[in-house]
């Protein structure tokens with residue numbers, strides 16, 4: 524082996540800021556949030572903008588397309604909607620369809636979008652991941668404004684820096700890290716969201732509270748009833764705080780692009796990812812994370828990391844909020860008798876890039892990393908959940 528004889532090393536500073544706005548009725552002509560984000564950098568220019576809309580949000584927002592068009596018309600001296608907003612399908616099917624990536628690239632190419640142009644995407648986490656991926660790979664990165672429209676994406680994924688689509692049957696196998704130019708959390712989009720989906724944001728809020736902020740967990744506990752009734756004010760408080768904690772983690776962890784193998788925000792997610800895949804995405808992300816947390820918390824108390832009564836307290840909260848804690852798929856076995864759920868651990872290790880790092884907790888608000896999990900104790904935890912909690916049959 525020969526070592527290099529010389530090398531040049533320079534530090535590259537990547538200063539970038541990440542802003543999340545909270546608003547309502549973004550496309551009312553009185554609301555300046557988006558037009559300020561799209562403000563042309565030079566006097567006399569008009570910012571080219573292409574808008575993608577998750578078709579799933581149309582029932583709850585039937586006049587959205589007209590509102591978007593009149594919004595851009597009212598400011599056409601500065602912002603240029605290059606074509607009418609384009610629909611894309613929503614949910615996981617959007618991330619399973621590579622043709623959609625090419626469809627978005629084609630539109631960006633056709634309309635001569637460049638790195639100073641903006642792609643705006645309005646939709647759930649899946650459509651944000653898809654459109655964000657296509658935008659971040661066109662010209663090595665066209666600007667992006669995200670409008671998350673689910674509680675889950677407003678409080679969690681939508682405020683992050685990751686994009687991706689599914690490939691080889693694996694979640695987010697292709698993707699990029701790219702800081703969006705802005706995220707606009709518009710609470711009025713949540714109106715038409717079905718209840719199961721409204722609830723999904725709660726579980727990511729509980730997850731981030733469990734690893735980082737005990738008082739936030741207590742706030743959620745104190746407001747369980749209001750949250751079960753989906754009261755707007757409490758729901759919005761939870762989303763704001765959850766978004767702030769997620770953003771804070773990304774900005775302050777020292778590893779926004781996940782070069783290391785620690786993924787505290789993925790607490791409960793190794794099981795969740797496997798369950799979503801096994802159920803062909805019939806188990807939604809929120810329910811899958813609740814079950815994932817239940818497995819990891821039961822495990823943590825079984826191996827003596829956390830007190831059993833702490834686990835019980837958290838599982839009680841999840842149940843009161845209507846989350847399942849068990850699915851029959853946790854007990855699925857392969858033809859040669861192997862427990863399928865354990866494959867999730869191996870896939871998670873691969874996803875992390877080598878070293879297995881699982882976040883568990885040792886108390887409420889106190890995340891802890893472990894680098895191995897006892898397979899027998901995982902299976903015993905799954906057995907406990909089957910006995911104690913009603914099943915989600917899929």
Ligand SMILES: NC(=O)c1ccc[n+]([C@@H]2O[C@H](COP(=O)([O-])OP(=O)(O)OC[C@H]3O[C@@H](n4cnc5c(N)ncnc54)[C@H](O)[C@@H]3O)[C@@H](O)[C@H]2O)c1
Nearest residue numbers: 579613614647648649672673675676680683685712715716
């Ligand atoms: N990039 C990240 O960091 C990150 C983090 C967490 C999750 N995610 C991804 O986000 C996805 C889950 O996102 P999600 O939970 O937001 O749901 P989703 O995007 O899967 O949407 C679920 C359904 O809700 C519909 N929908 C969206 N907004 C609506 C509204 N306002 N009213 C009515 N229907 C609406 C969609 O059309 C879809 O049919 C997963 O693919 C997950 O992997 C990404």
Ligand SMILES: [Zn+2]
Nearest residue numbers: 679727808812
């Ligand atoms: Zn999640």
